[in-house]
Amino acid sequence: LELDLINAIGSAETAAAVEDLRVAALGKSGSISGLLKGMGAMSPDERREKGPMINGLRDRVQSALAARKGELEAAELDARLKAEHVDLTLPPRPRRQGSVHPTMQVMDEMIAIFADMGFAVAEGPDVEDDFHNFTALNFPPKHPAREMHDTFFLKPDPETGERKVLRTHTSPVQVRTMQTQKPPIRIIAPGRTFRKDSDATHTPMFHQVEGLVIDKGIHMGHLKWTLETFVARFFEVDGVDARFRPHHFPFTEPSAEMDIRCDRSGGELKLNTGDSWMEILGCGMVHPNVLRNCGIDPDEYQGFAFGMGVDRLAMLKYGIPDLRPMFDADTRWLAHYGFSA
Ligand code: PHE
Secondary structure, X not given: OHHHHHHHHHHOOOHHHHHHHHHHHHXXXXXXXXXXXXXHHOOHHHHHHHHHHHHHHHHHHHHHHHHHHHHHHHHHHHHHHHHOOOOOOOOOOOOOOOOEOHHHXXXXXXXHHHHHOXXXXXXXXXXXXXXXHOHHHOOOOOOHHHHHOOOOEOOOOOOOOOOOEEOOOOOHHHHHHHHHOOOOEEEEEEEEEEOOOOEOOEOOEEEEEEEXXXXXXXXXXXXXXXXXXXXXXXXXXXXXXXXXXXXXXXXXXXXXXXXXXXXXXXXXXXXXXXXXXXXXXXXXXEXXXXXXXXXXXXXXXXXXXXXXXXXXXXXXXHOOOOOHHHHOOOHHHHHHHOEOO
């Protein structure tokens, strides 16, 4: 019995086979358990004679089981280490990398061009009060222009009844700048703006870059030169065929929209040719009421201001046909139009 058992244990191939042998020998109805149980019925003499032999048998089988189990475990670990070894010479899996959003890319380009012309960057909050977004900018109270902007209003403050807005343009930054800085002023204000609008060329959130220059003797010639120079640099051409078409904004007088001559019939943008004009920005001379509202004497200082849609200029420059996917966060679209950091 002993020899057979020890042999069988020694040649068991798996931990499960070792366990089967243990049960067969030492389990409840195992062969050795049977012998151990039989000792109870023996006479004291017989027990003294056979007891050590049976106990010895049990001990040797137990240690054989433990030894084989250890061997098998070590072999298993060995096999795993061999199978799972790390090959440090393999190339890494490519990692997906983010890229600069076209809007932000274009915003950076604009900031760089204006910085080169001596403009500083100013900022204001996305959540504005009525004063900065409308009143100080010469929107008359209850004027339909406030509705014209398709304004998002926040819930009124329960104590004061004040209704804040999501700024409908970056022009409130003009006001904030004039309230806190003495002329001469030369700033641009890039940022997010909000209007209740949604179609192929409008999204409820979009981006503008505002510009403001205040100094003595500023006139439309400065405005025209600044914007024409900017647009030419932005589109990387020597000069642009532009026209300033009379328009109305409450905060500028006179006001104009700037159009550039272009041909977009072939899908790609061709500047300075064809007979269609495209509107690219609003501008004008800062209204004397706005200067006064901000504590600047219009008899001493004059200025011009402009505002342009960053996303729309990004579409134009990079031939993006629809504005809405700009903000869908679809990584395939972003990878197609994204710019490396
Ligand atoms: N705030 C105007 C708009 O959003 C643009 C503008 C800015 C016009 C400054 C004139 C001067 O339409």
